[in-house]
Amino acid sequence: xxxxxxxCRAQEAHQRVVSLNAPLANxxxxxxxxxxxxxKEALAAERRExxxxxxxQEREAAKVLHLCLWPDERTWSENPDRxxxxx
Numbered sequence: 001x002x003x004x005x006x007x008c009r010a011q012e013a014h015q016r017v018v019s020l021n022a023p024l025a026n027x028x029x030x031x032x033x034x035x036x037x038x039x040k041e042a043l044a045a046e047r048r049e050x051x052x053x054x055x056x057q058e059r060e061a062a063k064v065l066h067l068c069l070w071p072d073e074r075t076w077s078e079n080p081d082r083x084x085x086x087x
Contacts, residue, residue, distance in 0.1 A: 008039075008045050009038075011034075011038040015031045019032040
């Protein structure tokens with residue numbers, strides 16, 4: 001499972017707070033690197049979520065177009081028992 005952009009941004013913010021408030025220099029540097037990594041992951045998650053939303057819109061548009069071009073196709077079937085199953 002891939003993290004959402006919101007989760008990544010929350011982790012980035014947490015790591016930035018840790019990098020500012022940690023008493024040890026090595027903890028600060030590691031937290032700063034972790035914050036940068038979470039920011040990069042958030043960008044990837046935003047692109048992924050945008051692709052999913054775009055694909056969903058394309059599927060919906062294709063479905064509407066198909067129903068507009070062939071409105072009676074949903075009710076037609078070679079099997080008379082299933083003719084109006086989806087109608």
